[in-house]
Amino acid sequence: MTQTCLWFAMLLAAAPPPAPAGQTPAPPATAVIRGHVIAGDTGQPLRNAQVHLTQMEAPSGGTLLSRENRTVNTDAEGRYELKDLPGGRYQLSAAKGAYVQVSWGEQPGAMPKPLDLHAGETLEHLDFTLPRGGVITGRVVDEFGEPLTGVTISAMRIQTTGGSRQLINAGGAGTNDEGAFRLFGLRPGQYAVQAVWRRVALGDPTSPDRTGYPVTFFPGTTNEAEAQRFTVAAGQTIGDLAMAMSPIKTARIDGTVVDADGKPMGSVFLQVLQSSGNANSMNGQSVRPDGTFTFTNVTPGEYTFRTEVTTAQQAVAMMKVTVGSDDIKDLRLVALPLATVSGRILIDPSTPLPSVAFSLMAMLESPSMPGGTQPARISDDLSFELSAMPGRNRLVALNLPPGWTIRSARVSNAEVMDDGFEARPGEPIAGVEVELTNKVTAVSGLVTNARGEPAKEYTLLMFPADARLWKPSSRYLRTATPDQDGRFRVSGVVPSDYYVIALEKLQTGQWRDPEFLERIRSKASTFKVVEGETKTLDLKIASAP
Numbered sequence: 001m002t003q004t005c006l007w008f009a010m011l012l013a014a015a016p017p018p019a020p021a022g023q024t025p026a027p028p029a030t031a032v033i034r035g036h037v038i039a040g041d042t043g044q045p046l047r048n049a050q051v052h053l054t055q056m057e058a059p060s061g062g063t064l065l066s067r068e069n070r071t072v073n074t075d076a077e078g079r080y081e082l083k084d085l086p087g088g089r090y091q092l093s094a095a096k097g098a099y100v101q102v103s104w105g106e107q108p109g110a111m112p113k114p115l116d117l118h119a120g121e122t123l124e125h126l127d128f129t130l131p132r133g134g135v136i137t138g139r140v141v142d143e144f145g146e147p148l149t150g151v152t153i154s155a156m157r158i159q160t161t162g163g164s165r166q167l168i169n170a171g172g173a174g175t176n177d178e179g180a181f182r183l184f185g186l187r188p189g190q191y192a193v194q195a196v197w198r199r200v201a202l203g204d205p206t207s208p209d210r211t212g213y214p215v216t217f218f219p220g221t222t223n224e225a226e227a228q229r230f231t232v233a234a235g236q237t238i239g240d241l242a243m244a245m246s247p248i249k250t251a252r253i254d255g256t257v258v259d260a261d262g263k264p265m266g267s268v269f270l271q272v273l274q275s276s277g278n279a280n281s282m283n284g285q286s287v288r289p290d291g292t293f294t295f296t297n298v299t300p301g302e303y304t305f306r307t308e309v310t311t312a313q314q315a316v317a318m319m320k321v322t323v324g325s326d327d328i329k330d331l332r333l334v335a336l337p338l339a340t341v342s343g344r345i346l347i348d349p350s351t352p353l354p355s356v357a358f359s360l361m362a363m364l365e366s367p368s369m370p371g372g373t374q375p376a377r378i379s380d381d382l383s384f385e386l387s388a389m390p391g392r393n394r395l396v397a398l399n400l401p402p403g404w405t406i407r408s409a410r411v412s413n414a415e416v417m418d419d420g421f422e423a424r425p426g427e428p429i430a431g432v433e434v435e436l437t438n439k440v441t442a443v444s445g446l447v448t449n450a451r452g453e454p455a456k457e458y459t460l461l462m463f464p465a466d467a468r469l470w471k472p473s474s475r476y477l478r479t480a481t482p483d484q485d486g487r488f489r490v491s492g493v494v495p496s497d498y499y500v501i502a503l504e505k506l507q508t509g510q511w512r513d514p515e516f517l518e519r520i521r522s523k524a525s526t527f528k529v530v531e532g533e534t535k536t537l538d539l540k541i542a543s544a545p
Contacts, residue, residue, distance in 0.1 A: 029119045029120030030083065030084045030085055030086060030119070030120070031083075031085040031086070031087060031117045031118065031119060031120060031121045031122065031123070032081065032082070032083045032084075032085065032121075032122040032123070033053070033081070033082040033083075033085065033092070033115075033117070033122075033123050033126055034079070034080070034081045034082075034122070034123070034124050034125070034126065035051075035079075035080060035124070035125055035126035035127045035128065036074075036077070036078045036079055036080070036125075036127045036128070037049040037051065037074050037078045037080065037094045037096070037127070037128045037130060038078055038127070038128070038129055038130070039099065039129075039130060039132065040099075040129045040130055040131040040132060040234070040235075041131070041132045041235050044078075045074070045076070045077050045078025045079075046074060046078050046096055046099070046130065047074060047075065047076050047078065048073050048074060048096065049073065049074045049078065049080075049094055049095065049096040049099075049128075049130065050071055050072075050073055050094065050095050050096065051071065051072050051073075051074065051080045051082070051092070051093070051094045051128075052070070052071045052092070052093050052094075052095070053068060053069070053070045053071075053082050053085075053090055053091070053092050054067070054068070054069050054090065054091045055067035055068040055069065055086075055088050055089070055090055056088070056089045056090060056091055056114060057088060057089055057402075057491065068085060068086065068088070068090070070082060085117060086119065087117055087118050087119035087120075087121070088117060089114050089115070089116055089117070089483075089489070090114070090115045090117055091103065091104075091112040091113075091114065091115070092104035092115050092126065093112065094128035094130060095130070096130060097184075097185065098132060098133055098135075098184050098185050099130035099131065099132055099133055099185065100130060100131050100132070100133045100185060100186075100187050100188075100234065101130075102128050102129070102130055102131075104126060104128070105456075105481075105484065106457075106481065112481065113481045113482065113483070113484075114480075114481065114482075114483045114489075115483060115484060116483045116484065116485070131188075131234040131235065132234060132235040133184055133185035133186050133187065133234070133235070134184075134185075134186035134187070134188065134232035134233060134234065134235065134236045134237070134238070135182065135183065135184045135186065135236070135237040135238070135239070136155060136182075136183040136186065136191070136193060136230065136232070136237075136238045136239075136241065137180070137181065137182045137183070137237065137238070137239040137240065137241065138153075138180070138181055138193070138218075138239070138240060138241030138242060138243060139175075139178065139179045139180045139181070139240075139241070139242055139243070140153065140175050140179045140181065140195055140243050140244075140245060141179055141242070141243075141244050141245075142213075142244070142245060142247070143244065143245075143246055143247055145244075146179075147175070147177065147178050147179025147180075148175060148179050148197070148213070148245060149175055149176065149177055149179060150174055150175065150198075151174065151175045151179075151181075151195050151196065151197050151213075151245070152172050152173075152174055152195070152196045152197075152198065153172055153173055153174070153175060153181040153183065153193065153194070153195055153196075154169050154170075154171070154172035154183075154193070154194045154196070155169075155170045155171055155172065155183045155186055155191045155192075155193065156168065156169060156170065156191060156192045156193070156194050156217075156227075157169075157170040157187075157189055157190070157191055158189070158190040158191060158192060158229060159507075159509055167192055167194070167224065167227075169194075170186060170187070170191065171183065171185070171186070186232050188232060188233050188234050189231075189232060190229050190230065190231050190232075191229070191230050191232055192217055192218065192224075192227035192228065192229060192230070193217065193218040193227075193228075193230070193241060193243070194215065194216070194217050194218075194227075195213075195215070195216045195217075195218075195243060195245060196215050197212060197213035197214075197215075197245065197299070198283065210249055210250055210252075210297075211247040211248065211249060211250060212247065212248060212249075212250035212297050212298075212299045213245040213246070213247055213248065213299065214245075214246075214248055214299050214300065214301075215299075215301070216243065216245050216246075218241055218243050219241075219243060220243055220244050220245070220246070248299065248300065248325070249325040250296070250297045250298055250299055250325075251298045251299075251300070251323050251324065251325060251326060251327050251328060252294065252295070252296045252297075252298070252327045252328075253294070253295045253296075253298055253321075253323070253327070253328045253331055254292070254293070254294050254327075254328070254329050254330065254331065255292070255293055255305075255328075255330065255331030255332060255333060256291045256292050256293070256330075256331075256332055256333070257270065257287050257291050257293065257307060257317055257333045257335060258291060258332065258333070258334055258335065259315060259334075259335050260315070260334065260335065260336055260337060260425075260426075262334075263291075264290055264291025264292075265287065265291050265307070265313075265317075265335055266287055266288060266289035266290060266291050267286060267287060267289060268286070268287050268307045268308065268310075268313060268335075269284055269285070269286050269287070269307065269308040270284055270285060270286070270287050270293055270305060270306070270307055270308075270333075271283075271284040271304075271305070271306050271307070271308060272284055272295065272303055272304070272305055273303065273304040273306065274301055274302065274303050274304075283295075284308075287307075298323050299323070300323055300324050300325060301322075301323055302320065302321075302322055302323075303320070303321045303322075303323055304318065304319070304320050304321075305317070305318070305319045305320075305321055305331075305333060306318045306319075307333065307335055309338065309373060309374075309387075309389070311374065313335075314337060314338050314387055315335040315336060315337045315338060316335060316336065316338060316389055316390070317333035317334055317335040317336070318333075318389075318390070319331075319333055336390060336425035336426065337425055337426040338373065338387040338388060338389060338390075338423075338425070338426075339387065339388040339389075339390065339423035339424060339425065339426065339427045339428070339429055340385060340386075340387060340388075340427075340428045340429065341362060341385070341386050341387070341388050341423070341429045341432055342383070342384065342385040342386075342428070342429070342430050342431075342432065343383070343384060343430070343431055343432030343433055343434065344382055344383050344384070344432075344433060344434075345378055345382040345383075345384065345434050345435075345436060346382075346433055346434065346435040346436070347382070347435070347436050347437075348437070351438055353382075353401065353404070353436065354401040354402075354404075356399065356400075356401040357377065357378075357399065358377075358378055358397060358398060358399040358400050358401065359375035359376055359377050359378060359397075359398045359399065360375065360376055360378065360384055360386055360395055360396070360397055360398070360434065361373060361374065361375040361376065361386060361395075361396050361398065362386060362387070362388035362389070362393040362394070362395060362396075362423070363393060363394055363395075363396050364389055364391050364392070364393055365391070365392045365393065365394055365420050365473070366391060366392065372389070372393075372396075373386065373387040373388060373389060374386075374387070375398050384434075388423040388429070389423065390423055390424060390425045391422070391423060392420045392421070392422055392423075393420055393421055393422075393423050394416070394417075394420040394421075395409050395416070395417075395432075395434065397434075400436070401438075403438050403440055404436050404437065404438050404440070405436070405437060405438075405440055405492050406434060406435070406436060407435045407436060407437040407531075408433075408434075408435045409432070409433070409434045409435070410432065410433045410434075410435075411429060411431075411432050412431070417475070418469065418471075418474070418475070437531065437532075439531045439532030440491060440492055440532070441491075441492070441493040441494070441495055441529050441530070441531055441532060441533055441534075441535075442489065442490065442491040442492075442493065442533075442534045442535070443462070443489070443490045443493050443500075443529060443534075443535045443536075443537060444487065444488060444489040444490070444534070444535075444536055444537075445487065445488060445536050445537035445538055445539060446486060446487050446488075446538055446539075447460070447482065447486065447488065447502040447538075447539045447540070447541050448538070448539075448540060448541070449540075449541050450540075450541075454485070454486035454487075455482065455486055455502070455541045456482060456486045457482075457504070458481070458482060458502045458503060458504055458541050459479055459480070459481055459502070459503050459505070459506040459511075460479060460480040460481070460482075460488045460490070460500065460501075460502050460503075460539075461478075461479050461500070461501050461502075461503060461506065461511050461520075461524075462476075462477070462478040462479070462480075462490065462493070462498050462499070462500045463476065463477050463478075463498065463499050463511070463517050463524075464476040464477075464496050464497065464498055464499075465496070465497035465498060465499060465526065466496070466497070467514070467517075467518075470514040470517050472512045475494055476494055476496060476498075477511060477512065478490050478493065479506070479511055488502075493529055495529055495530050495531045495533075496528075496529065497526065497527075497528045498526065498527055498528070498529065499517075499520075499521060499524035499525070499526055500524055500525050500526075500527060500537065500539065501520055501523055501524040501525065501539075501542055502539045502540070502541050502542060503520075503541075503542055503543070504541055504542070504543055505543075520542075523542050525537075525539065
């Protein structure tokens with residue numbers, strides 16, 4: 001027997017026997033994650049802490065809707081176990097009541113750190129130490145010193161973006177029968193305390209009591225800029241705050257909702273949206289059968305009135321209203337038909353699209369008037385027809401097949417992926433082309449420190465070379481954190497020219513600030529990525545200015 005024949009015979013002998021006909025192949029090996037959750041203040045195990053696992057990317061052959069999404073509770077020894085997991089990239093976090101939620105491998109408040117899990121792998125000692133959250137307690141009274149019940153008290157986290165201070169709602173609670181409140185589980189940081197009295201309702205229009213209370217910040221000011229700041233440390237309690245709310249005259253609003261022909265629209269739901277402290281609050285009621293509505297106890301401020309769009313009612317009435325101390329009578333809201341957007345999905349004929357039920361929807365871009373219409377399913381011939389609210393919209397794809405993304409979207413041959421498109425009431429927008437591609441672009445690499453060692457704690461920031469694209473909702477702005485080996489990976493990158501930098505620390509929301517991007521531009525590296533490319537980068541860690 002020749003040497004070649006001997007080698008071939010050895011291969012046959014070493015190969016596993018083929019599975020009998022009709023036998024189901026063995027399922028892929030699954031992975032296991034184990035660890036503990038302990039209290040940062042005592043070092044003791046935390047019983048019944050919740051450990052949450054989310055798969056970051058769609059599994060092979062599945063969609064985003066089929067990602068792993070699990071929550072388990074720790075036992076009396078603070079132990080948890082997640083088993084029967086497919087390989088993939090995950091986010092892992094732990095939380096419990098009065099403690100600050102922590103993402104695996106990161107400090108509280110930092111971006112989640114990805115966890116790469118391989119098929120059949122068992123990862124032990126993925127432990128969490130939860131710091132006890134800060135606490136703010138106090139009491140709210142009226143002008144007579146009597147307790148105010150049912151007032152919503154919020155801890156407003158102070159964040160500076162673009163040189164201006166913003167208040168971000170970090171959680172709240174209502175006052176009890178004694179006007180007392182307790183805000184707990186607060187992350188370390190600076191806060192202001194906001195009190196919101198809400199009684200926008202049908203009410204009794206004949207009631208002589210027409211007083212209410214405006215949005216108030218501790219120690220008792222209606223001016224957000226004059227709100228007192230509190231620096232809250234982990235486990236610190238700031239207690240016994242006393243806040244008095246001063247009454248003001250409220251308004252009554254009477255109006256009617258009619259359709260485009262002037263006929264009353266009854267039984268539709270009317271939403272009332274008010275923004276305060278960068279947080280939106282929503283109230284609403286069903287319009288009477290004759291199309292009329294009444295809101296009482298409306299405090300002064302800027303409001304948006306909008307009817308709810310339903311499958312049966314493809315029209316919307318929207319109006320911004322400034323409310324003072326005087327009543328508003330005969331407010332007339334006219335519901336106009338939605339715009340109709342129709343077109344086709346385009347793909348490369350040589351690359352068939354997997355048979356997955358996905359959909360498109362139009363989303364309003366206005367932050368002061370958010371919302372969208374119902375998603376529209378894509379037909380078998382890849383055509384679609386959807387509705388869009390009047391205003392500037394952008395197209396959003398839901399449940400795309402794994403590995404596919406939108407390459408471009410064109411309305412009247414103009415690209416609208418970045419700037420959106422304007423929809424007018426009842427306007428037909430035809431011939432829209434949404435081009436999909438499975439040539440997904442990815443960027444990965446390693447970041448090292450000054451000693452040349454892999455860095456394990458950093459935030460990678462990618463931003464486009466074209467400063468016109470430095471918008472808060474830009475699809476070109478991307479961030480990533482390292483996995484347990486210190487490597488980063490960003491998938492679905494839009495082909496373009498970019499700046500990239502790995503920062504030791506990055507404040508929440510800072511990467512969306514054009515002024516911050518301008519300051520770090522000179523420290524960043526540049527690179528270009530083309531469609532379908534997998535770019536590998538080696539970077540040095542940098543400090544943010």
